Amino acid sequence: MNYYNSNNEAVQSMVYLIDFLVLNICMLVFCYAMPGIVPNYIYNATKISVLAANFAMAISQYFFSTIVLVGAVSFYNMMGRIFQLVFSQGVIMLLFLSILSHENFLRYCIFLSITFYFSLTIVRYCELLVIRYFRKQERNIRNILFVGHDPAIVNLYKDMISDFSTGYRFLGYYSDREINNCPEKLCHLGSIDDLNSKMESFPGSHSSKIDNIFVCLSHDESDEIIKIMRFCDKNVIHFYYLQRMFGNYMLHLKAEQFGSNQLFVNYKGPLSHWTNSFVKRTFDILVSGIICLCMIPLIPIIGIIIKLQSPGPVFFAQKRTGINGKTFLCYKFRSMHINKHADMIQATEHDVRKFAFGSFMRKTNLDEFPQFFNVLLGDMSIVGPRPHMLLHTSEYSRLIDKYMVRHFCKPGITGWAQVTGFRGETKELWQMEERVRRDIWYLENWTIFLDFKIMLLTAKTIFIPDKNAY
Numbered sequence: 001m002n003y004y005n006s007n008n009e010a011v012q013s014m015v016y017l018i019d020f021l022v023l024n025i026c027m028l029v030f031c032y033a034m035p036g037i038v039p040n041y042i043y044n045a046t047k048i049s050v051l052a053a054n055f056a057m058a059i060s061q062y063f064f065s066t067i068v069l070v071g072a073v074s075f076y077n078m079m080g081r082i083f084q085l086v087f088s089q090g091v092i093m094l095l096f097l098s099i100l101s102h103e104n105f106l107r108y109c110i111f112l113s114i115t116f117y118f119s120l121t122i123v124r125y126c127e128l129l130v131i132r133y134f135r136k137q138e139r140n141i142r143n144i145l146f147v148g149h150d151p152a153i154v155n156l157y158k159d160m161i162s163d164f165s166t167g168y169r170f171l172g173y174y175s176d177r178e179i180n181n182c183p184e185k186l187c188h189l190g191s192i193d194d195l196n197s198k199m200e201s202f203p204g205s206h207s208s209k210i211d212n213i214f215v216c217l218s219h220d221e222s223d224e225i226i227k228i229m230r231f232c233d234k235n236v237i238h239f240y241y242l243q244r245m246f247g248n249y250m251l252h253l254k255a256e257q258f259g260s261n262q263l264f265v266n267y268k269g270p271l272s273h274w275t276n277s278f279v280k281r282t283f284d285i286l287v288s289g290i291i292c293l294c295m296i297p298l299i300p301i302i303g304i305i306i307k308l309q310s311p312g313p314v315f316f317a318q319k320r321t322g323i324n325g326k327t328f329l330c331y332k333f334r335s336m337h338i339n340k341h342a343d344m345i346q347a348t349e350h351d352v353r354k355f356a357f358g359s360f361m362r363k364t365n366l367d368e369f370p371q372f373f374n375v376l377l378g379d380m381s382i383v384g385p386r387p388h389m390l391l392h393t394s395e396y397s398r399l400i401d402k403y404m405v406r407h408f409c410k411p412g413i414t415g416w417a418q419v420t421g422f423r424g425e426t427k428e429l430w431q432m433e434e435r436v437r438r439d440i441w442y443l444e445n446w447t448i449f450l451d452f453k454i455m456l457l458t459a460k461t462i463f464i465p466d467k468n469a470y
Helices: 002-033 040-044 046-064 075-100 106-136 151-161 192-200 204-209 219-234 274-295 298-309 356-364 371-377 390-399 403-408 429-444 448-463
Strands: 142-147 168-174 188-190 212-215 238-241 254-258 261-265 315-321 327-333 381-383 412-414
Touching: 002 040, 002 046, 002 106, 040 046, 046 075, 075 106, 075 274, 075 448, 142 151, 151 168, 168 192, 188 192, 192 219, 212 219, 219 238, 274 298, 274 371, 274 381, 274 448, 298 356, 315 390, 327 371, 371 381, 371 412, 381 448, 390 403, 390 429, 403 429, 412 448
Parallel strands: 142 168, 142 212, 168 188, 212 238, 381 412
Antiparallel strands: 254 261, 315 327
C-alpha cells in the first residue's frame, strides 16, 4: 500500500513538473519563433514575466490539476480539465502582466494559451499511455474488495472494468447471499461472518493485499459497517461506502457542507460549482452576443418572407418551463400559421399548420435563432435540456419519475438528447423517458467540451437536416 502511494505521489509530482516545463517551453518558442505577437515587456523583463506566468500556473494547478492516476479517468474528461487549467492560467497571467505594465498583453496571452492547450493535451495523452502500459504489466495496481449484495456493486464493477488498463484487480465480494446476475469474474468469497473471521485473523504486515474496500450494506447493519471501517483504518486500507439502489432507482448523493454539518443532496452536478457556471455563462454571453449582432440585418429579410407566406407576427413567444421550474417567454421565428393549438400540440411531420418557409426554418434550426436573445437575458443557455411547453411539463411530471430533475439547470437552445436522436415529436412515453434520461446525464457530466461537441453536432444539422426535425 505504501509502495503504491509513494509511486503515485512521485508520478503525480512528475506530471506537475512537466506541466510547468511545457508552459515555459511554449513561452520560449514564442519569444524566438513568433516575436511579432510578443510584447516588448516580455523581452525587457523576462525574469518577472516568467515568474508571473509560473505563479499563475501554480494557482491554476491548485484548483484544476489533472490527476492522470485516477483509474476510471477518460481522456475526454482530461481535455475538459486541461481547458480549465489553461484558461485560468491565461486569465491570471494576463491580470498579473497588465498590473506590471501598460502594454496590451491580450493577444499574446490568447495565442500562448491556445499553443499551451494543444501542447499539454499531447503531453497528457502520452502520460496516460505510459501509465496504462505499466498497469497492463501488472504494475501500479489497486486490489479491490466489495462487501454486500446490492445491484449497485455490479454497476460499479462494470464501470471500473470497462477499461482493463485502469489499474484495478478485483478480489471478489463478501455477502450473505449472492448477487443476482453477477458477472462470472466477480467471485462470491463467502458470507459476512466469513469476512469477519478474515478480518480478525488478517495480519497487519499483509495489508497491501487489499487497497480499497467498497461497502454497500443497509444502515441497519451499522455495527458491521463500523467494524469494516475500523479494520480499514487499522490496516491503511481506503474505505468507500457505496450508495444503495432502491429497485431501479439509484441515489446519487453528493456531500455538501452546511455550517459544521455535512449534508447530502441527490443532485449536485458540475454546474453547481461557481467556476463552471461562470465559464458557461461567460461563453454563453460571448457567443450569443456575436450571433445576435450578426442576426440583426437578417431579421427584416426573414420577417418579410414570413409575412408574405403567413400573415401575423414575425416572432412566436411561448411560455415554457425554465430553471428551477420557473416560467419564461421563449422566442422563435414563427414557423406556423396562427392557430389555437400552439400551446397544446407538438409539431408533426406533415403538420398542416406549417407554411413552406416555416418548414425550411425548422429543418435547419433557423427558427430557434431568436432564443440567443433568451440566452443574453439569462433565461436560457446555448446548451442544456430543451424547454417544454407548460402543458407537457404538467403532464410528464406526473408520468415520469425524474422529469423535473432536468430543470436544475437552464434550458438550452440545443441539448444532448437532441443531438443523440431524441429531437422532435415524442409519440410514445418511452421517447420522453429516454430524453429525460439523457438530459439528466448531461447535468451530471457537464464539461465545456461537451457543450462544444453538442454545438458542433447541432451546426451539422444546418447542412444535413435531422430526420426528426419537422
